[in-house]
Amino acid sequence: MTGLFLVLFMWVHMFMVSSILLGADAMHFVTRLFEGEPIFGRRIPLLVSLIAAIVLLVFVVHALAAIRKIPASYAEYRAFRRHMSGFPHADTALWMLQVVTGFVLMFLAAAHLYQMLLHPADIGPYASSDRVWSGRWWPLYLVLLFAVELHAGVGIYRLAIKWGWFADRHGNMNRRRLTQIKWALTAFFLTLGLLTLAAYMKIGYEHRDNAGERYVPASETALYAEPPRR
Numbered sequence: 669m670t671g672l673f674l675v676l677f678m679w680v681h682m683f684m685v686s687s688i689l690l691g692a693d694a695m696h697f698v699t700r701l702f703e704g705e706p707i708f709g710r711r712i713p714l715l716v717s718l719i720a721a722i723v724l725l726v727f728v729v730h731a732l733a734a735i736r737k738i739p740a741s742y743a744e745y746r747a748f749r750r751h752m753s754g755f756p757h758a759d760t761a762l763w764m765l766q767v768v769t770g771f772v773l774m775f776l777a778a779a780h781l782y783q784m785l786l787h788p789a790d791i792g793p794y795a796s797s798d799r800v801w802s803g804r805w806w807p808l809y810l811v812l813l814f815a816v817e818l819h820a821g822v823g824i825y826r827l828a829i830k831w832g833w834f835a836d837r838h839g840n841m842n843r844r845r846l847t848q849i850k851w852a853l854t855a856f857f858l859t860l861g862l863l864t865l866a867a868y869m870k871i872g873y874e875h876r877d878n879a880g881e882r883y884v885p886a887s888e889t890a891l892y893a894e895p896p897r898r
């Protein structure tokens with residue numbers, strides 16, 4: 669269940685973060701939305717921390733449940749390798765990919781979640797782009813993106829097999845079809861993620877001399893403009 673929650677969260681997250689592809693104003697709008705401005709009439713970044721805390725909690729529970737299944741000693745690992753060569757099935761190799769990407773995620777996602785949890789107000793077209801470029805977060809995001817999309821793709825595929833989604837009335841699964849859907853999803857979110865990261869890097873690079881300055885949409889700059897002289 670924790671895995672399904674995390675995959676669904678990542679899909680929503682990627683669509684929200686990629687709002688930057690529609691322009692700075694679109695991302696600014698999404699940021700304000702998550703800070704509850706349309707409902708409470710003011711920005712409450714603590715709401716972002718709250719979401720980050722929930723995601724972190726689910727992430728830790730998910731990792732604890734998964735760690736038990738990883739070979740804990742060299743002997744166990746050898747046994748698994750023997751098993752793997754005895755049953756040369758693609759799904760066994762996918763499981764190994766899950767272990768490796770899951771291990772990477774434990775470090776990189778934790779760093780990202782810590783940042784979001786404690787600096788929830790530092791999100792926005794310039795704030796995010798400055799972090800990605802001037803704050804040198806882009807190498808972390810690049811690796812995190814591949815790890816999370818591969819992990820989520822394999823994860824949702826395994827859930828589909830486990831819970832018999834798309835099974836025919838005899839309970840048979842079309843693994844070939846499911847594998848195609850899985851790779852299509854991974855390819856889609858990887859492409860969207862790479863384009864999104866490139867957009868943040870570009871804005872961050874162009875804004876590097878003014879890093880730290882916040883984005884103010886054109887509709888709001890009018891509020892700060894001097895009143896016309898009489």
Ligand code: HEM
Nearest residue numbers: 685719720723777784791796799809812813816861864865
């Ligand atoms: C509530 C929790 C989260 C929030 C509020 C959040 C928010 C954000 C924001 C605003 C960005 C844009 C860059 C920036 O501002 O630094 C971003 C990027 C990213 N986040 Fe998250 N995130 C959360 C959880 C996660 C988790 C759990 C993962 C993966 C396990 C993740 C993976 C990524 C990746 C890979 C990027 C780079 C996007 C790209 O390459 O297109 N995020 N996130």
